[in-house]
Amino acid sequence: MxxxxxxxxxxxxxxxxxxxxxxxxxxxxxxxxxxxxxxxxxxxxxxxxxxxxxxxxxxxxxxxxxxxxxxxxxxxxxxxxxxxxxxxxxxxxxxxxxxxxxxxxxxxxxxxxxxxxxxxxxxxxxxxxxxxxxxxxxxxxxxxxxxxxxxxxxxxxxxGPGVTGWIMTVSLGIMVFFASEKRRRAHFERFWYSHHLFVVFFINWQLHGMxxxxxxxxxxxxxxxxxxxxxxxxxxxxxxxxxxxxxxxIRSRHRTYVSKVIQHPSNVMELQIKKEKTTTRAGQYIFLSCPEISYFQWHPFTLTSAPEEDYISVHIRVVGDFTQALAKAMGCDFEKKGKEETPAGGKVVGTNVNPSVNRLLPRVMVDGPFGSASEDFLKYETVLLVGAGIGVTPFASILKSIWYRMNNFNNSKPTRLSKVYFTWVIRDFGVAEWFHSLLHAIEEQDTQGRIEINIYLTAKIKEDDMNNIILQDVGAEKDAITSLRAPTHFGRPNWDRVFGSIAEKHPETDVGVFFCGPAVLSKQLHQMSNKYSDPKGTRFFFGKENF
Structure with missing residues (x-):
């Protein structure tokens, strides 16, 4: 190392x-x-x-x-x-x-x-x-x-200056109040509507000096x-x-429809959308609006589909007012607990073609796609992708695209990428269960070992469960928890060992480090990228999802 x-x-x-x-x-x-x-x-x-x-x-x-x-x-x-x-x-x-x-x-x-x-x-x-x-x-x-x-x-x-000045001050105060990180995440709708007071703010600003x-x-x-x-x-x-x-x-009026709705475990809904005149890149995100809920609300979601696929998809964790209303409108029912367990691969609850599950799906409007830091992964020969919990979502699109490109599927363009290190840090493996099937498919097709998967389970495991895992792991070709060939690591990653190993294996190489997750881990990876960068050798370029 x-x-x-x-x-x-x-x-x-x-x-x-x-x-x-x-x-x-x-x-x-x-x-x-x-x-x-x-x-x-x-x-x-x-x-x-x-x-x-x-x-x-x-x-x-x-x-x-x-x-x-x-x-x-x-x-x-x-x-x-x-x-x-x-x-x-x-x-x-x-x-x-x-x-x-x-x-x-x-x-x-x-x-x-x-x-x-x-x-x-x-x-x-x-x-x-x-x-x-x-x-x-x-x-x-x-x-x-x-x-x-x-x-x-x-x-x-x-x-005139006094009245317009106080109108501006009150408008600015309301916008700032609801734009704080905590309030914005808890009540996005209040942030969204209050932020449009900028129109009142600007009009009064023009009048203020006249x-x-x-x-x-x-x-x-x-x-x-x-x-x-x-x-x-x-x-x-x-x-x-x-x-x-x-x-x-203009773009919201392009022919757009939901082709499939899949209800996944852990309160995750997948929307597969078909939209004309839309070209995407891996790592991008879109803004989504559902007029049945609100014509004016637009929410950002990371694309989980690859450019090589004939649809765009998003995986939405149902936690807030808007996502709960959207899931209900799409026919998902996450409140049924004990009555009917959602299979690991998800359950199709709506489609535009299959009569057996056909239902009238609401209209959606899509704006984008827009670029993000992860879009730059193709600039590097080696990349380290790190997702924490549900923060793994942006890398679904990237891993799919890399998989297509490395195997030349669906007329995909070749890539200069020679090695991908994917690290997933999770507390509970039940988080983002929809992602498991993608990892299985990638591992089965990656015969040359160009994609290295590492999963770190940080939750404390009971002694009996640990003994069972150890017994099942003995002589097994696949991991007892994930059923992947890649082993599951218990505890948090040793980032010094991870970065040191990559620097040793890839001398004089520019390595792209892409992360999505909590700020604490982001800061740690940022520091490690600087710590292990050598201007004359391996350089680690850090990028974080931010939209």
Missing amino acids: KKPVEPKTLREKFSIWMINEGGRQLFFGTWIFLHLLVAVFGFMNYQLKDNLVDARALFGVTFTIARTAALILHIDVIFILLPVCRNFVSLLRRTPLNDIIPFDKNITLHKATAWSIVAGTVVHVVAHMVNFYKLAMADTDAKTTGQRVLAFLEANFNT FCMIKPDRPPYCSSNTIGVFWRYWLIGGVIWISERVLRE
């Missing part, structure tokens, strides 16, 4: 840093630097501009701070929509720009920009509250404290070049976003 290489020179450290960290950190560093640059030059501009002397005299430095924060917020408008333009991002990630810009971190950029907007809004609002206080105190008609309080409230709620409440010292006081300029910053991202919504409407 090869030991990790300790970088000695600054150049070696930089080379290792550039493998997994460099591009991403340089991009976000540039993004932060741009904000700082705008803040510094914006502050200097508003502090030194010769036609804003009266405003600075009345309000002081808080006027400059409010204007500078507003300028930064306008810069954020450029970025906020582009990361969620998924067709645009999927197109760009297939270009050489993908080696420079971390397109797979598009949601991270969206969140970072959103938090920048929150921070800018807080600074802008606080500065203007001070400005409104100074305006109320300078009001010659306000003689008493009560009159000054009234003047302060009028500035907030009886002026009232010319604080005038410059000399004309032109309110020219189109100085007020209501929000649309100029929004234009590029806004036009692309609207184009994507139009494209979604």
